[in-house]
Amino acid sequence: MVMNRNYFRVLIVDLNREKSEVKRFEGRHEFVGGSGLCALLFERYGLKNEPWHNENQPLIFSIGPLTGLFPLMSKTICAFKSPYHDQYTESHAGGRSALSLFFANLDGLVIKGQARRPSLLVVGSRRVEIRDASYLWGLDVIKTGKIVRRLVGEASGHRSILRIGPSGENLCSFSCINCDTYRHFGRLGAGAVMGKKNLKAIAILGDERAFVSLGKNYKEIYGKIFKRIEDSGMMKKYHDLGTPANFKKLNELRSLPWRNLTSTWDKDVDRISGETFAERHLLRNLACSGCPIGCIHLGYIREKFMKDHRYYFEQVAYDYEPVFATGSMLGITDPVKVLKLILEIDEKGLDVISTGVALAWAAEAKEKGLISREETICDLKFGDAQGFLEAVGHLSNQETEFYRQLSRGTLAAARVYGGEDFACVLGQEMAGYATGELYFTAQALGFRHSHLDVGAYSYEQKHDERDVKRAVDFLIKDEPRRALLNSMVSCLFARGVYTNEYLAMCLESVGLKDIAINLDELSERIRFYRWKLRFDTGFSPEDIKIPRRFYKVESWKGKVNPKFLDELKISYGKRLKGLVSEGEKKWT
Amino acid sequence: MKFLRASNLKRCIGCNICSLTCAREVHGLISWQASGIRIKSSGGISTGFEATFCLVCKEPACLNACPTDALIPRKGGGVIFKRQSCIGCLECKEACPVDAVSVDDSGFPVICIHCGRCVSFCPHRCLELVEE
Numbered sequence: 258m259v260m261n262r263n264y265f266r267v268l269i270v271d272l273n274r275e276k277s278e279v280k281r282f283e284g285r286h287e288f289v290g291g292s293g294l295c296a297l298l299f300e301r302y303g304l305k306n307e308p309w310h311n312e313n314q315p316l317i318f319s320i321g322p323l324t325g326l327f328p329l330m331s332k333t334i335c336a337f338k339s340p341y342h343d344q345y346t347e348s349h350a351g352g353r354s355a356l357s358l359f360f361a362n363l364d365g366l367v368i369k370g371q372a373r374r375p376s377l378l379v380v381g382s383r384r385v386e387i388r389d390a391s392y393l394w395g396l397d398v399i400k401t402g403k404i405v406r407r408l409v410g411e412a413s414g415h416r417s418i419l420r421i422g423p424s425g426e427n428l429c430s431f432s433c434i435n436c437d438t439y440r441h442f443g444r445l446g447a448g449a450v451m452g453k454k455n456l457k458a459i460a461i462l463g464d465e466r467a468f469v470s471l472g473k474n475y476k477e478i479y480g481k482i483f484k485r486i487e488d489s490g491m492m493k494k495y496h497d498l499g500t501p502a503n504f505k506k507l508n509e510l511r512s513l514p515w516r517n518l519t520s521t522w523d524k525d526v527d528r529i530s531g532e533t534f535a536e537r538h539l540l541r542n543l544a545c546s547g548c549p550i551g552c553i554h555l556g557y558i559r560e561k562f563m564k565d566h567r568y569y570f571e572q573v574a575y576d577y578e579p580v581f582a583t584g585s586m587l588g589i590t591d592p593v594k595v596l597k598l599i600l601e602i603d604e605k606g607l608d609v610i611s612t613g614v615a616l617a618w619a620a621e622a623k624e625k626g627l628i629s630r631e632e633t634i635c636d637l638k639f640g641d642a643q644g645f646l647e648a649v650g651h652l653s654n655q656e657t658e659f660y661r662q663l664s665r666g667t668l669a670a671a672r673v674y675g676g677e678d679f680a681c682v683l684g685q686e687m688a689g690y691a692t693g694e695l696y697f698t699a700q701a702l703g704f705r706h707s708h709l710d711v712g713a714y715s716y717e718q719k720h721d722e723r724d725v726k727r728a729v730d731f732l733i734k735d736e737p738r739r740a741l742l743n744s745m746v747s748c749l750f751a752r753g754v755y756t757n758e759y760l761a762m763c764l765e766s767v768g769l770k771d772i773a774i775n776l777d778e779l780s781e782r783i784r785f786y787r788w789k790l791r792f793d794t795g796f797s798p799e800d801i802k803i804p805r806r807f808y809k810v811e812s813w814k815g816k817v818n819p820k821f822l823d824e825l826k827i828s829y830g831k832r833l834k835g836l837v838s839e840g841e842k843k844w845t
Numbered sequence: 846m847k848f849l850r851a852s853n854l855k856r857c858i859g860c861n862i863c864s865l866t867c868a869r870e871v872h873g874l875i876s877w878q879a880s881g882i883r884i885k886s887s888g889g890i891s892t893g894f895e896a897t898f899c900l901v902c903k904e905p906a907c908l909n910a911c912p913t914d915a916l917i918p919r920k921g922g923g924v925i926f927k928r929q930s931c932i933g934c935l936e937c938k939e940a941c942p943v944d945a946v947s948v949d950d951s952g953f954p955v956i957c958i959h960c961g962r963c964v965s966f967c968p969h970r971c972l973e974l975v976e977e
Binding site for chain 1: 858859860861862865868869870873874875876877878879883884885886892893949950966968969
């Protein structure tokens with residue numbers, strides 16, 4: 258039993274039967290782990306032609322061959338059929354889950370079936386329990402976490418607690434799985450998948466040592482990587498302002514979405530910039546297990562609740578994306594109000610990006626008279642945090658038919674109420690980069706509809722020319738290495754540190770030379786496997802529409818060129834189809 | 846003699862690099878258990894993290910409890926662990942008032958040796974090796 262085994266050790270939990278099984282899967286040298294392993298496991302357990310809410314659809318978590326063995330190899334991949342688009346997808350999170358799975362001696366965890374009552378799943382190296390958690394149903398994410406920590410007791414500091422809030426229980430299409438309070442399997446509705454399974458929480462106990470045969474030079478390579486991280490400057494970048502450093506830069510570039518993307522610049526950016534948060538609202542930093550960076554920025558809310566100086570105090574994790582979604586996108590420039598909105602969304606277990614962007618659309622729809630106050634219950638106006646705070650609760654509870662529609666996604670609601678033109682949706686609610694045609698194309702057609710699928714926004718900042726072939730070539734070439742890093746599983750912040758050369762060194766030092774010598778091909782293969790599942794479960798590039806609002810955007814480069822955007826979309830769609838058909842010939 | 850001290854633990858971000866370093870560098874393992882230092886969140890009304898490791902008692906309770914002389918006094922305080930004399934009774938673990946004795950997967954105690962290898966890997970310089 259060694260951890261750098263050339264197979265995968267996966268725990269399969271069947272909630273229907275309340276039985277579990279440890280299974281061995283071959284294919285380490287083909288699927289590697291993480292993203293690749295998820296594809297292998299979904300191929301085995303996924304019901305491609307059944308809807309996401311079929312109780313037997315699997316919810317999959319996996320880690321990679323370098324997890325726990327090198328710094329920043331600290332992320333977990335979650336894969337499922339998405340409630341948002343009913344196709345295969347992945348969502349990634351940091352926190353303690355990756356090292357907890359590693360020290361529970363598991364490469365993967367597959368949960369299938371539906372518990373007969375709300376349940377808590379506890380998994381450790383010598384423990385699998387499905388416990389009644391009826392009394393947790395309806396509780397928010399923070400309270401649930403506190404109770405589960407007490408219930409589980411063991412492995413403090415070395416365990417991970419995943420849980421959903423009321424929005425997940427209510428099957429909202431963009432509900433998330435909260436991971437260790439401050440991190441999330443955020444996007445595309447993993448929370449609803451847990452909700453459908455009657456699974457309120459999962460505790461993963463990292464309670465075993467790793468059975469690894471370490472190469473003679475392992476310690477030396479670890480030291481080298483550690484030094485490389487220190488020298489790369491990334492410590493400073495993520496220690497310092499963290500991802501919110503983007504605010505001023507993107508605003509200057511006229512690429513920061515404001516008020517439902519009616520503008521890409523605002524004079525008030527300083528009020529919610531990374532500098533302002535760091536100087537006035539940052540309380541402390543936290544790290545994912547096994548990562549020395551500590552990029553998690555915790556802000557604080559100190560609120561007077563009685564006249565005679567009585568206060569309460571809360572801590573809220575903030576990053577660029579949450580502040581964009583609840584700040585600039587909603588026209589809110591008071592950092593404390595932004596933190597309050599993030600906290601409210603967190604507690605309900607909603608994805609913060611989708612929620613912010615959905616509410617921004619709702620505010621504009623209200624302004625244009627497409628929806629009434631009867632439908633929204635509260636006031637939804639740009640800049641008015643109170644209304645949005647109330648709306649988060651209504652959305653989570655699906656209080657009215659309007660909120661029920663909105664909980665299926667912004668475009669779903671727009672199809673009913675009108676306003677599709679100004680729904681800021683690129684496959685899912687947009688991330689905070691209005692850099693232009695290439696980014697819009699990349700998110701709209703991206704594998705996870707994520708700003709991290711490919712580095713389009715960064716390419717766009719370096720290339721002003723409108724060359725369709727060159728730009729699409731870049732998207733196609735940039736993706737496989739990210740698929741590979743997602744299979745190790747590295748935090749993408751470390752993509753500059755872990756070049757293929759360094760990945761190979763790491764793999765060799767833990768006895769995985771066969772993988773190390775074949776990284777280029779493996780990257781392509783894993784990318785293919787993921788896309789194949791996406792296409793097999795219904796993805797069609799032609800069906801993705803880019804709403805008119807994106808065609809009106811003006812960035813530092815000037816106005817979006819509609820022809821260029823359309824050509825990029827058509828070309829990238831064709832290339833994605835092409836790589837799947839080529840892959841089928843080569844690898845199936 | 847030099848001793849490990851968590852002089853700046855208020856700066857801790859909970860990355861656990863110290864534990865992993867001890868297991869890797871001192872014990873040649875990848876493990877939470879085979880580490881002389883463990884980190885967990887303070888919880889309750891306080892925030893931040895606690896580090897659990899040997900505090901170098903002048904009269905170590907673990908040493909007094911050991912029936913086989915597997916623990917011998919370290920000059921200046923604390924103990925030196927002699928694995929060949931240990932029978933794995935774990936009386937030392939029971940006796941330690943601050944729970945600083947961890948147990949590895951073979952059932953033997955793991956106690957900080959104050960070598961300071963974790964110090965150089967701590968990203969926020971929470972730990973230091975001090976002369977006392």
